[in-house]
Structures are given as structure tokens and as C-alpha cells.
Amino acid sequence: MEIVLHQWEISPYCGKVRRILRHKRLAFQTCDYNGLRALRVRRLTPPGKLPVLDYGGTRIADSSRIAAFIEQRHPDHPLFPAEPAQRATALMWEDWADESLFWFEVYFRVHDAAALKASAASICAGRPPWERYLIVPLLRLDYRARLRAQGLGRLTEAEVDRLFAQHLDSLDALLEHSPRLVGEHTTIADIAVAAMLDEIIRTSHRRAVIHARPHLCNWLTAMSA
Structure with a gap:
């Protein structure tokens, strides 16, 4: 069975699918x-x-649909808890993560010169240098417009940082007494x-502000192991 993930490496949704496939030992x-x-x-x-997954002749788009598809065909190492309330959670x-946390990642990428530079190196890896000068300004303008429509782009950077810190504090508190976000x-x-x-x-x-939360940092380390 050949599995091919069509991706942008820096897309967190593509990163999500890579994690799903590794979790399933595929x-x-x-x-x-x-x-x-x-x-193309x-x-x-x-x-x-993207992401788009080719799975033995079947093509699936969208990270959540890919997760459900893979779970159905490879039930070992489950992605979804069996208990209904835990599954819902x-x-x-x-x-x-997909609809709220994602926009913080986008905001930090397009409003920080160093982050945009690091992203550009990945977006245009292996391509002619001139493509970076064409693509990166277009992406920045596009995502800044999307951020304004979503709402986060209308806030000051300080306010976005404050809201992000609140989310990190909540995650850190939840992970203090649990090894995972839902169950064990x-x-x-x-x-x-x-x-x-x-x-x-x-x-x-x-x-740095993520790594400053000890329980969150330990969880991320365990997730990467």
C-alpha cells in the first residue's frame, strides 16, 4: 500500500497529518x-x-477527513477515544486547534520579520531564488487580509500576545495533572x-513563551519522542 502526502512542509495541517501517519506506524x-x-x-x-493524501489509489483532502479515513482503515493506535464523552472532547x-490556534500561528508568521524570513526559506526551499521575492509578499498580503477578516488581525500585537499567553496558561494548567489532553x-x-x-x-x-510553561513543554517533548 503506497501512501503519499502532498504537502507544504510548514503547514501545521500537513504537520498534523505527518503526526497522524507516524502515530499509526504507517x-x-x-x-x-x-x-x-x-x-499545481x-x-x-x-x-x-493541502494536505492531500493519496492512499492506494484513493485521494483524500483536509486533515480532519484524512484523520477519520486513516482511523477507519487502521484502528490500531487509535486517534479517537472509545468513550463517547472523551471522543467528543x-x-x-x-x-x-484547527480553527482558533491556527490563526495565532499565522499572525506570528506574517507580523514578525524573522519568522517570515524563516518561513520563506521553507516555502521556497529547492526553488529558484527569484520565486521568494514574488511569493512571500503575496502570501503576506493574503494572510494579513485573512487575519483581518477573521478578527485577530484587527488587534494590536500586544493584545494578540496576551491572548496567546492565556491559551498557553490554560494548556499548562490542564497538563499539570494529566499526561495528555484527553485521557491517558x-x-x-x-x-x-x-x-x-x-x-x-x-x-x-x-x-520562548511556550517553553516557559513547564508542563506544556514536557508534553511537547513527549509528543515528539
Whole structure:
């Protein structure tokens, strides 16, 4: 069974799928769409978004749909708790990571020059240098417009940092007495949240405020083991 993940490496949603596949102990290959190769994504799926997974001839788009698809075919090392209330909680965590925490990652990426530079190096890895000068300003303008529409882009940087710190404090408090966000074992909740935080850690100086929370930091270390 050949599994191919079509991805942008810096996308936290693609990082989420990589974590899912590793959690399931599944071998897979990646195909990156750096630079202007991103124009080819629409050949994969009409929305033109990644990740997209090719699974033995079946093509699935969207990280949450991929998670459900993989869980159905590979039930070992489950992503979703069997107990209904825990399963519901795990799905709510996944939705929070995908729909709320994601925008903090985007904000820090496009409003911080050093983070944008680090992201650009990944976005255009292996591509002609001139593509960076074309793509990065367009991405910055596009995501700043999306952030304003979403609401976070209308706040001051100090206010965004304050809200982010509140989220980190909540995660740290929850993880003080529990090894995972839901139950005793890794679930889609842990995978989704860790994937978003990983991208902030990789490119932004805000990694310091994440690492300053000891229980959160220990959890991230365990999630990466």
C-alpha cells in the first residue's frame, strides 16, 4: 500500500497529518509544493488546498477527513477515544486547534520579520531564488487580509500576545495533572494542538513563551519522542 502526502512542509495541517501517519506506524512518502509548484495543487483537488493524501489509489483532502479515513482503515493506535464523552472532547480540541490556534500561528508568521524570513526559506526551499521575492509578499498580503477578516488581525500585537499567553496558561494548567489532553493516551487532540505549536516553535521567537510553561513543554517533548 503506497501512501503519499502532498504537502507544504510548514503547514501545521500537513504537520498534523505527518503526526497522524507516524502515530499509526504507517510508512509514507511526501511530495512538496514549494514555490510556484504550489500552482499545481489545484490539479489534486478543486479547493486547491493541502494536505492531500493519496492512499492506494484513493485521494483524500483536509486533515480532519484524512484523520477519520486513516482511523477507519487502521484502528490500531487509535486517534479517537472509545468513550463517547472523551471522543467528543478530543474532537472539540481538534476543532479548536484547527480553527482558533491556527490563526495565532499565522499572525506570528506574517507580523514578525524573522519568522517570515524563516518561513520563506521553507516555502521556497529547492526553488529558484527569484520565486521568494514574488511569493512571500503575496502570501503576506493574503494572510494579513485573512487575519483581518477573521478578527485577530484587527488587534494590536500586544493584545494578540496576551491572548496567546492565556491559551498557553490554560494548556499548562490542564497538563499539570494529566499526561495528555484527553485521557491517558495520545489522541487527535494532542496531535492537532502540538502540530500548531510546533510551527510557532520552529519559526517564531514566541517559542520562548511556550517553553516557559513547564508542563506544556514536557508534553511537547513527549509528543515528539
